[in-house]
Amino acid sequence: MIEVNNKEKLDWFEGMTVQDVLDKMGYIYPRITVSVNDQLVNKEDYATYKVPDNARVNVFHLAHGG
Amino acid sequence: MSNTKKLKEHHKVLGESAFEIVSLNKGYADRILRIDLDKNEITTTEVTQQMKDLWIGGKGFDLWLTLPEIDRDTKWDSNNNPICFSSGPLGGTTSFPGSGKTLITTISPLTNLIIDSNVGGHFGPYLKFAGFDALTVVGKAKEDSIIFIDAVEGKITIETAPEEQVDSHLAAEEFTEMYAESDIDKKNIAVVSAGRAAEHTRMGILNFSFWDWRRNAARLKQAGRGGVGTVFRNKNLKAIVIKNRNYTPSWRVEENKVARYVTPKKISIQKDAGDINEIKAIIKKWNNDPEYVIEMMQDIQDHFKHISKTAVELLTEHTGTPKAAIYHIATFYKSFSLEPKGETLIQVCLGTACHVKGAQNVLTSFERAIGIKDGGTTEDRKYSLEGVRCLGACSIAPVIKIGDEVIGNVQAKDVEKILKNYKAESIEETEVEQDTAADLDRVNSSTLEQIKTREMENTARYKGALMVCTGTGCVSAKGLNIHDSLKKELKKRNLESDYLVVKTGCNGFCAVGPILVVQPQGVFYQKVSMEDIASIIDDHLLGGNIVEKLLYKDPQTEKTYTSMNEIEFFTEQQLIALRNKGLIDPENIDHYIARDGYKALAKALEMDSDAIIKEVTVSGIRGRGGGGFPAGIKWQSCKKAMEEREEPSYIVCNADEGDPGAFMDRSIIETDPHSVIEGMLIAAKALQAKEGFIYIRKEYPLAMERLEKALDQARSRGLLGDSIMGTNFSFDIHIHRGAGAFVCGESTALMASMSGKAGEPKAKYIHNVEYGYRDKPTVLNNVETWANIPEIILKGAGWFADIGTGEVKENPWNGSSGTKVFSLVGDVNNTGLVEVPMGITLHDIVFKVGGGIPNGRKFKAIQTGGPSGGCIPDDMLDMKVDFDSLSEAGSMMGSGGMIVMDDHTCMVDVARYFINFLIDESCGKCTPCREGLFALSKILTRITKGEGREDDLEQLQELSETIEASSLCQLGGTAPNPVLTTLRYFEDEYIKHIKDKTCPAGICTELITYSINDNCTGCVICAKNCPTEAISGEPKELHTINQQDCIKCGICLESCKYNAVEVK
Amino acid sequence: MATKTKAGPTKYEISINGKTATVVEDTYLLKAVMDAGFNVPTLCHHKDLTPDGTCRLCLCEVETNGKKKLVTACNYPVRSEIKVKTNTEEIKKHRKSLAEMYLGRWPNVETIQNIAKLCGATDKEKYKSDITDENPKACILCGHCVRACSSFMIQDILGFAGRGIKRHLTMPFGDVDPHCVGCTSCGYVCPTGAIQITDEMNNPVDPELIRRHGMKVNAEMATLDKMQNRMREVGTANIVEVMDAYDLLPVHNFKFGKHPDTHKIDSKVMTRDYFTQGAADACWLGCSMACAKAVDGFELKTGPYKGEKVVVDGPEYETAAGGSNMGGFDLDFIVEYNFYCDTYGIDTISFATTIAFVMEAFEAGIITEEHTGGKKLNFGAMDEALECLHEMARGEGFGVEVGQGVRRLKEKWVKELGADPEFLNDIGMEVKGLEFSEYVSKESLAQQAGYAMAIKGPQHDEAWLIFIDMVNNQIPSFDDKAEALYYFPLFRIWFGLLGLCKIVWNDVAPADNSKYPPQEAAKIPEHVENYWKFFEGMTGIPVDEDKMLLQAERVFNLQRLMSYYFGRGTREDDMPPLRAIGPATVEEYLSREERYDKQMKEEIGIDPEGKSAEEKLAITRDHRFKQYNKVIDAAYKRRGWDENGVPTVERLKQIGIDIPEVMALLERPDQ
Missing domain, CATH: 1.10.569.10 (Aldehyde Ferredoxin Oxidoreductase Protein, subunit A, domain 2)
Structure with a gap:
């Protein structure tokens, strides 16, 4: 089980990547930053960065709107 | 009077006020404008420091200005409900993005509270630039009115506006038009308006306009929320219009020393409305398509003899191409001129073949004869003169083009005569033949055979056929006249149903044109003149006697040949790309079909994509354009890219044959255009392409004409367009005309040019097969490659692979299969176009096919691969000609130009010639090519002047290596080849120039003197011809040359029949 | 429509001068080389512009499958496992030669002199010619300006003309194009000072300061927008x-x-x-x-x-x-x-x-x-x-x-x-x-308040907190939300005082914006600072966060008081319709039943089991209005307003607008 943005719980599976988390959450907004257990993850690593079980994942969306 | 001016006449001025124009200070005008529509009163007040401190500006000012206007009972539709507009202290900045908002407040009809809205468009900044930090509008007009703020005159008026449109998209344009002084001034007008529905609802908006000069339309940005537009209309306002003072930034760039060579001295502006309309019509003819902007410019140049500033502006306006891009194009391509050119353009070819045959002297003679320099135009705008880089008629070098007429074998002394004759006779009109394209039926694979049979039956009805060569070489020697009068004469004798007269494309043996081949016997007549026609008909056709004097005589063996097939020029050749030369009328598609044309396409239509690509790969065919990249591998990569990215692909034919001394592509198109079209069709089938393009030099009008005809005929036959041959395959081909830039032969530059841009190459780290034309996967091959493809498909990959060198079936890189077409020119007897199997030796080409060196001179070098190729010396003549051997020798295959040079050639001069050619043709984008070639030229020039320095050879080497290693594209990358190969093989010649200050070949004018020896008979011809009257002497006595007047033009040498002129 | 599974970017292990580096596919080699700590000379490269590869100084040797070739690092995309050398003898030789060419043409340009020094070129005479330009500010044809005009502004107002050695920079016909907008980007990126241009309409105190910060945003637009909000x-x-x-x-x-x-x-x-x-x-x-x-x-x-x-x-x-x-x-x-x-x-x-x-x-x-x-x-x-x-x-x-x-x-x-x-x-x-403007605010309490409390009516331009609140969950407590409902409306209003567009503030963000802690990152600190400098450059008055908020707060309160003056602008005016804060109909409840049920259990503490949809809807409605009232209580407090949402005299004094004209708005006959 992992926790996203201190709120949503997701089932963890072996090999789960940051991209998997984003896909599960439906986070398609382009201006986000992601941290896993407070460690920032680069955009190009989303597909390869493994999320450990019990991780705290924070996906931070920048504001928008005129 | 324009419509809007009429509307304006119905305005009635209700209130008026002048104001002083103030400049802004730290973002503030420090002044507020208030307009009362009840009283038609216009007043200004000062901005207080407190206002700035507490409320800053924008919405802060709006609210503060609202306070004194309202009371508790003020409703949205009360007269005292103000609409306030303000920009803010940072508004109107252009060096920080997003600084153009206007803030508006009023009491909202929806909420009856203050509503604020922010909006883009140009009104807010313009209001501030006019000197007002905010505008308050109160009261109500009694009838539809506008407020006009004129920052140019410093005047504000309230005017009735009874007739203008209310709907904003029209109102904005009407008011913009009404108050702009000119088109360009429209950008200074901003209009605030609301539409019709704002009157009837509570959710009305205000539209703030800005003039979009690229779209030529007023754009609208909306102050949307809360019903500001409703209040606006409730005040009976139709618009607030502001006119900004024209503001052009004070932009300045340090002057570049070379700019003056490009910037026009006089800028031409078209004032004539008719001219403007004509330019617009030209642009429209090309559908305002920015990709065809170069085509439009060529039409404009042809028609107006230059590209005027007006034309540049119209092109920008109507195609959306940036003006800077148009200007770049206009100054980049040779075809364009910013200043008017003369009525008749005289082009002197300075291509390699022409250069080695004395073209420079021809050019100098023209300069003297019409009194202008290269690139100049006579005062009366009758003539313009320019030296051009290869007209592609190298076999009849030196060549000039005057008007539309190409003249070959020109000597300096002929110049006066040419000018006189040109003035006297206009070009003879050739008979216009009915184009039958429209009546052609669509074909499928079975009707191909029917057409073939019909054509053969057709031919069999005749007793014989007279095949008249009408390639560019022969046309320049009046080949078309021969054709026409043959027809006329036959008709006169009622023989037109017995003998067929066919205009064929280039026969190849250009040295001896005009050529006439009488079939079926294949009797080869050369140098046929109009006077010979009667005897050909009477003696040969009717009498059965061959006309001996027109037969070919081998210059080496003096042997005479009757049949074409016996002549060594032809016997060594093997024809694939040129399979139909001399045998068909290139303007008749059925002739092509009769020779199994389009049969390969029919076959390919039944093959799947991979099978076609495999066939091409296994054949081993490598690109004939110069690089020698295996075509099959290229196609395969393209397929991969298009499948991976799910993108369409494009097929492109490179017919931008720019190499001086090469004219293979021109000849193939003139001879057999359908072979190219069929090749492209086969690739299109393999790569599911829908569109193809042929990029062809503008200097090849005949090829262009034949190509266009061929495309039309193929379309009517259902071989191009939708459902080709009745299948679901669709493909069409469009033509792009090159505008005179050698670098456009480079693939990325070619594609830039096809997209309507200056032909600048870009890095090829990502290939065209992935991101080519329009950034889509693209296969680009040259004319000759395409012409080979149908034969490969028809006869099989194995057949092709077995011709040439190496074992290519497994790996195309292992050798060079097939044949190669060369243009054999320069100091060689049999100049012309030849197709020989790969692997033939240079010696065989020069001495067997080429028939050796004329005038008993000695072979010195052969230059292959165009300007970026190299010069190969005598002792390497046994070298096999294929891609890899040539590269090893420091030269390259290039597109197939071969210039033979005899011992009257100075190799330093040749190197300098090529470098100068490339300086002119370099796009200038990358440093080594631009600066490095210039430096090379400086060194070479000083060597030829006898000012060479000790370390010059070292510097040449060093520069060459850096240019080669570091240039952006292959033009630069191979540019130093002529220097490097001449240094490698002819170093001693350089050293003689530097150390002894002599030119062994007697070419470098600064190092030689002309003198007359005892052989002189006093015939006076040299003295007559000398342009500077430097030769003196009584008739029948020894002449002398006054060295001070001698300009070393060589005319005396050329004209002396007694070997009396010496060069030392 | 089936969505393609997103494969991550391919990466390559490359060796640079023997040092191993992992590089994402299509990264330009120059970046990889620089990241690996090596330096390569460049003249035409500019970090914010698409590489053009024209000066050729960044030549590097690349080895693939045993084959070596020279490439320009600036525009060479890494697409395989390559071995790179940045400074071989051969490369040094060519760089020196190139630098000599430059030196021969523009001997007195400082940029050129620096490059020449770096490449070991000293001989100014070697390639001196009739086109040698002694001007220390000469244009060196690097093309920065042309690319900036095109990629910063999409304008293409200036460009090159002529070809080969005649290539030079100009506006068409040597005139200033009347369509030049004066954005000054060209002058900003010019390395030699060959271009002079200023944006002077406003007569700012320090145009350079404005330009410096404005150009940062231009560069972000040119490089980042295509990856961000497009x-x-x-x-x-x-x-x-x-x-x-x-x-x-x-x-x-x-x-x-x-x-x-x-x-x-x-x-x-x-x-x-x-x-x-x-x-x-x-x-x-x-x-x-x-x-x-x-x-x-x-x-x-x-x-x-x-x-x-x-x-x-x-x-x-x-x-x-x-x-x-x-x-x-x-x-x-x-x-x-x-x-x-x-x-x-x-x-x-x-x-x-x-x-x-x-x-x-x-x-x-x-x-x-x-x-x-x-x-x-x-x-x-x-x-x-x-x-x-x-x-x-x-x-x-x-x-x-x-x-x-x-x-x-x-x-x-x-x-x-x-x-x-x-x-x-x-x-x-x-x-x-x-x-309402077009965002669903149901699941974000802060956004509901942002909408409904907006002085003019429900419009997102006063506060847009959906992501921060609902998605990022960054402002979980009522105090957090109140703080956001204080800062963001004020910050956004500030733009409206200056004539600025907010989109440029937050629809593109610097690449390294994530270096800030999330709460701060939401403000896009570098952009906020840009604006402070912009203000300072224009007016000569320095601003910081406090000052900026103060400027906005005065106007914010003035507008609120004007509503009050009309007998409105109090708590009841700030109440949203049910649909804005939660499900309003059974159909709506059922469309997200699982989520609402879960919330009922976890947040309200009521077991939804066995309750009818109508009952559940009523419970949710009641709960959500309570929550909403709590949020605006907190926000009023943070703003210094009384519980009815009216600015207090104390607050007005604090922010220095207790002037008669403003105080008069507080006097309402009905109070």
């Missing part, structure tokens, strides 16, 4: 599909937050079939964001201009989302209503929200064809919606009633048709009489 490609409509994915896109009068047909109106379709690309679509000169997209040559299908081809500005996000709100999942419809709203002078937001309300009322049977003039105004009735619009223009028919807005329709239908006022108030998406 404002240049689609304008503000970039987030239609994003809002759908996050359940925030208003559908059927804000009932739902997503719809299976959204793909028909998303930005992919807009870019592919509608918007003209690559145009300098800026609504004010010098704006590099260029988000004012337009549809060119759009053929109208209805109304008085039917059959005409027109230029349509937009659609912007609100207009597109208004389409989904009305159930119009068809871009032709959206562009058409966009056009007519504009030219007739109608607010697309109020129009769409009102029509959506009418449609729901029509489907609920509150009104019938009898009232609508025969129009079947179900959700998705696009022709009928357009007809209402044309009626507004003609000033006749049902359209005119629609044009009075949601609040007046509610009043009319209650009064004339005896409709249920509670239901209409629950689903009528207006506050203070203004219609």
Whole structure:
């Protein structure tokens, strides 16, 4: 089980990547930053960065709107 | 009077006020404008420091200005409900993005509270630039009115506006038009308006306009929320219009020393409305398509003899191409001129073949004869003169083009005569033949055979056929006249149903044109003149006697040949790309079909994509354009890219044959255009392409004409367009005309040019097969490659692979299969176009096919691969000609130009010639090519002047290596080849120039003197011809040359029949 | 539509001078080399501009499968496992030679001299010629300016002319193009000072300071926008599909937050079939964001201009989302209503929200064809919606009633048709009489307050907190939310005092914005600082966060007090309809039943088991209004307003606007 943005719980599976988390959450907004257990993850690593079980994942969306 | 001016006449001025124009200070005008529509009163007040401190500006000012206007009972539709507009202290900045908002407040009809809205468009900044930090509008007009703020005159008026449109998209344009002084001034007008529905609802908006000069339309940005537009209309306002003072930034760039060579001295502006309309019509003819902007410019140049500033502006306006891009194009391509050119353009070819045959002297003679320099135009705008880089008629070098007429074998002394004759006779009109394209039926694979049979039956009805060569070489020697009068004469004798007269494309043996081949016997007549026609008909056709004097005589063996097939020029050749030369009328598609044309396409239509690509790969065919990249591998990569990215692909034919001394592509198109079209069709089938393009030099009008005809005929036959041959395959081909830039032969530059841009190459780290034309996967091959493809498909990959060198079936890189077409020119007897199997030796080409060196001179070098190729010396003549051997020798295959040079050639001069050619043709984008070639030229020039320095050879080497290693594209990358190969093989010649200050070949004018020896008979011809009257002497006595007047033009040498002129 | 599985970017292990580096595919080699700590000389490279590869100084040796070649690192994309050498003897030799060429032509330009020194070139005479230019400020043809004009501004006002050795920089015919907007980018990127240009209309105190910070944003637009919000490609409509994915896109009068047909109106379709690309679509000169997209040559299908081809500005996000709100999942419809709203002078937001309300009322049977003039105004009735619009223009028919807005329709239908006022108030998406703009605020308490408390009415431009609150969960407590409801409205208002656009602040962010802690990152600190410097550069007055907030707070309170002056602007004016804060109908509750049930259990502490949907809806409603009241309590407090939402005298004193004109607004006869 992992926790996203201190709120949503997701089932963890072996090999789960940051991209998997984003896909599960439906986070398609382009201006986000992601941290896993407070460690920032680069955009190009989303597909390869493994999320450990019990991780705290924070996906931070920048504001928008005129 | 324009419509809007009429509307304006119905305005009635209700209130008026002048104001002083103030400049802004730290973002503030420090002044507020208030307009009362009840009283038609216009007043200004000062901005207080407190206002700035507490409320800053924008919405802060709006609210503060609202306070004194309202009371508790003020409703949205009360007269005292103000609409306030303000920009803010940072508004109107252009060096920080997003600084153009206007803030508006009023009491909202929806909420009856203050509503604020922010909006883009140009009104807010313009209001501030006019000197007002905010505008308050109160009261109500009694009838539809506008407020006009004129920052140019410093005047504000309230005017009735009874007739203008209310709907904003029209109102904005009407008011913009009404108050702009000119088109360009429209950008200074901003209009605030609301539409019709704002009157009837509570959710009305205000539209703030800005003039979009690229779209030529007023754009609208909306102050949307809360019903500001409703209040606006409730005040009976139709618009607030502001006119900004024209503001052009004070932009300045340090002057570049070379700019003056490009910037026009006089800028031409078209004032004539008719001219403007004509330019617009030209642009429209090309559908305002920015990709065809170069085509439009060529039409404009042809028609107006230059590209005027007006034309540049119209092109920008109507195609959306940036003006800077148009200007770049206009100054980049040779075809364009910013200043008017003369009525008749005289082009002197300075291509390699022409250069080695004395073209420079021809050019100098023209300069003297019409009194202008290269690139100049006579005062009366009758003539313009320019030296051009290869007209592609190298076999009849030196060549000039005057008007539309190409003249070959020109000597300096002929110049006066040419000018006189040109003035006297206009070009003879050739008979216009009915184009039958429209009546052609669509074909499928079975009707191909029917057409073939019909054509053969057709031919069999005749007793014989007279095949008249009408390639560019022969046309320049009046080949078309021969054709026409043959027809006329036959008709006169009622023989037109017995003998067929066919205009064929280039026969190849250009040295001896005009050529006439009488079939079926294949009797080869050369140098046929109009006077010979009667005897050909009477003696040969009717009498059965061959006309001996027109037969070919081998210059080496003096042997005479009757049949074409016996002549060594032809016997060594093997024809694939040129399979139909001399045998068909290139303007008749059925002739092509009769020779199994389009049969390969029919076959390919039944093959799947991979099978076609495999066939091409296994054949081993490598690109004939110069690089020698295996075509099959290229196609395969393209397929991969298009499948991976799910993108369409494009097929492109490179017919931008720019190499001086090469004219293979021109000849193939003139001879057999359908072979190219069929090749492209086969690739299109393999790569599911829908569109193809042929990029062809503008200097090849005949090829262009034949190509266009061929495309039309193929379309009517259902071989191009939708459902080709009745299948679901669709493909069409469009033509792009090159505008005179050698670098456009480079693939990325070619594609830039096809997209309507200056032909600048870009890095090829990502290939065209992935991101080519329009950034889509693209296969680009040259004319000759395409012409080979149908034969490969028809006869099989194995057949092709077995011709040439190496074992290519497994790996195309292992050798060079097939044949190669060369243009054999320069100091060689049999100049012309030849197709020989790969692997033939240079010696065989020069001495067997080429028939050796004329005038008993000695072979010195052969230059292959165009300007970026190299010069190969005598002792390497046994070298096999294929891609890899040539590269090893420091030269390259290039597109197939071969210039033979005899011992009257100075190799330093040749190197300098090529470098100068490339300086002119370099796009200038990358440093080594631009600066490095210039430096090379400086060194070479000083060597030829006898000012060479000790370390010059070292510097040449060093520069060459850096240019080669570091240039952006292959033009630069191979540019130093002529220097490097001449240094490698002819170093001693350089050293003689530097150390002894002599030119062994007697070419470098600064190092030689002309003198007359005892052989002189006093015939006076040299003295007559000398342009500077430097030769003196009584008739029948020894002449002398006054060295001070001698300009070393060589005319005396050329004209002396007694070997009396010496060069030392 | 099946979504492609997103494969991550391919990476390569490359060796640079023997040092191993991992590089993402298509990274330019120069970046990899620099990242690995090596230095390579460059002249034409500029970090914010697309590489051009013209100076050739960054030559590096690349070895692939044993084959070595020289490439220019600046524009060589890494696409395989290569071995790179940056400084071989051969490379040094060529660099020196290139530097000598430069030195020969422009001996006195400092940039050239520095490069020459770096490359070991000293001989100024070697390639001296008749075109040698002694000017120390000479243009060295690096092309920075041309690329900046093109990629910062999409303008292409200046360019090269001539070819080969005659190549030079100019505006056409050597004149200053009257269309030059004076953005000064060209001068900014010029390494030699060959270009002089200033933006002087405003007579700022320090134009350089403004330019320095403005150009940072221009550079971000040129390099980052295509990876971020794609404002240049689609304008503000970039987030239609994003809002759908996050359940925030208003559908059927804000009932739902997503719809299976959204793909028909998303930005992919807009870019592919509608918007003209690559145009300098800026609504004010010098704006590099260029988000004012337009549809060119759009053929109208209805109304008085039917059959005409027109230029349509937009659609912007609100207009597109208004389409989904009305159930119009068809871009032709959206562009058409966009056009007519504009030219007739109608607010697309109020129009769409009102029509959506009418449609729901029509489907609920509150009104019938009898009232609508025969129009079947179900959700998705696009022709009928357009007809209402044309009626507004003609000033006749049902359209005119629609044009009075949601609040007046509610009043009319209650009064004339005896409709249920509670239901209409629950689903009528207006506050203070203004219609909601197009975001679903149901799941974000802070956004609900941001909307409903907005002084002018429910509009996102005062606060847009959905992501921060609902998605990022960064402001969990009421105090956190109150702080956000203090800072963001003020910050956003500040733009409105200066004549600035907010989009440039937050729709593109510096690449390293994530270095800030999330709360700070949301403000985009570097951009905020840009604006402070901009203000300082213009007025000479330095600002910081406190000062900026103070400037805004004065105006904010002034506007609030003006509402108060009209007898409004108090707590009851800040109350949203139920639909804005939670499910308003059973249908709506059931559409997200699982989520609401879970919330009931976890947040309210009531077991939903065995309760009817109506009961659950009532419980949720009650809970959500309580929560909402708590939030505005906290926000009022943070703002220094009393519990009724009226600014206190104390606060007005604190912020220095206790001047008579302002104090007079506080005197209300009814108090």
